[in-house]
Amino acid sequence: xxxxxxxxxxxxxGPDGNTLIPVVTQDANxxxxxxxxxxxxxxxxxxxxxxYATYWSRSRQELWKKGMTSGDMLEINEIxxxxxxxxxxxxxxxxxxxxxxxxxxxxxxxxxxxxxxxxDDGTLEVII
Amino acid sequence: xxxxxxxxxxxxxGPDGNTLIPVVTQDANxxxxxxxxxxxxxxxxxxxxxxYATYWSRSRQELWKKGMTSGDMLEINEIxxxxxxxxxxxxxxxxxxxxxxxxxxxxxxxxxxxxxxxxDDGTLEVII
Numbered sequence: 001x002x003x004x005x006x007x008x009x010x011x012x013x014g015p016d017g018n019t020l021i022p023v024v025t026q027d028a029n030x031x032x033x034x035x036x037x038x039x040x041x042x043x044x045x046x047x048x049x050x051x052y053a054t055y056w057s058r059s060r061q062e063l064w065k066k067g068m069t070s071g072d073m074l075e076i077n078e079i080x081x082x083x084x085x086x087x088x089x090x091x092x093x094x095x096x097x098x099x100x101x102x103x104x105x106x107x108x109x110x111x112x113x114x115x116x117x118x119x120d121d122g123t124l125e126v127i128i
Numbered sequence: 129x130x131x132x133x134x135x136x137x138x139x140x141x142g143p144d145g146n147t148l149i150p151v152v153t154q155d156a157n158x159x160x161x162x163x164x165x166x167x168x169x170x171x172x173x174x175x176x177x178x179x180y181a182t183y184w185s186r187s188r189q190e191l192w193k194k195g196m197t198s199g200d201m202l203e204i205n206e207i208x209x210x211x212x213x214x215x216x217x218x219x220x221x222x223x224x225x226x227x228x229x230x231x232x233x234x235x236x237x238x239x240x241x242x243x244x245x246x247x248d249d250g251t252l253e254v255i256i
Contacts, residue, residue: 004230007252024152024161031159033152033208036215048246080161081252082241083230087164089242102132102211113210114217118176124135124209 003085010085017041018056021088025053025099027112028077028091034099034112037064039088051076053090072096072109131213138213145169146184149216153181153227155240156205156219162227162240165192167216179204181218200224200237 003010013019020038027034037055039047043063046054050065053074057064067073074092081088098109116124131138141147148166155162165183167175171191174182178193181202185192195201202220209216226237244252 009246009250009252022150022164024164026159026161033154033161033217036150036152036210079246080242080255081244081246082164083228083238083243084241087241089161100211110211113212113215114208115211116209118137118207118209122137124137127208 004083009081011044011081011088012085013041013044020056020058021086023053023055023088023090025074025090025092028093032112033114034074034092034094035066036113037066044088047076047090048079053092066099067096070096070101070109072098074099132211137209139172139209139216140213141169141172148184148186149214151181151183151216151218153202153218153220156221160240161242162202162220162222163194164241165194172216175204175218176207181220194227195224198224198229198237200226202227 018040020040023037023039025035040056043054043056053066055064073095075095076090076092078091098111100110100113102110104110115126115128117127119125146168148168151165151167153163168184171182171184181194183192201223203223204218204220206219207216226239228238228241230238232238243254243256245255247253
């Protein structure tokens, strides 16, 4: 049966478990997209075991339990998977002040990394 | 000024324009995540010019105007960009029956590619 229709989880992290799968993280309540990051097998398994969104940091090349230092953790409500089983959506409840590492003028983090839109003239505008 | 705080669009498609940027496509009305795909410079520019979600198909290695053959096009309401300017969110109005190429039992496409959740026992369950 193809990946689209089987009930078996066939997420492929590659032979070494380090093929990166893109993960869309969405607020379970507001449905706002908060962050897009990546998971290897270890990050995915840690997410399922701990109940908190965990990624693989490409810049630091290490397991990244979101908010572990800042307190801005993302509690998992549900994990969804796409037709081709090559991407994930984490539906989460944010436990801290915001999911983004960028800070607003008041010093608090933006609640989502997507705080700007691209305007028709090609410049950016902060919208939250 | 860093990419997080400038109003300048600094999306980096690489010297040849073919560095792929992940794009989360979200229903502007329901906020449901519909599909995750990728854009190169050409796909991004075509999206902005045409007003319809356009990606770069990694499997077919060609520009992919979503729904061009099926009619399931995704009209752009707004494009958002993340803090680091390395991913996008397309907020869209679906013009067809569904955004996914996988079909439901009635022959219509699923409205989103994320029609299954991962259950605690590690199997998948169709939820829409």
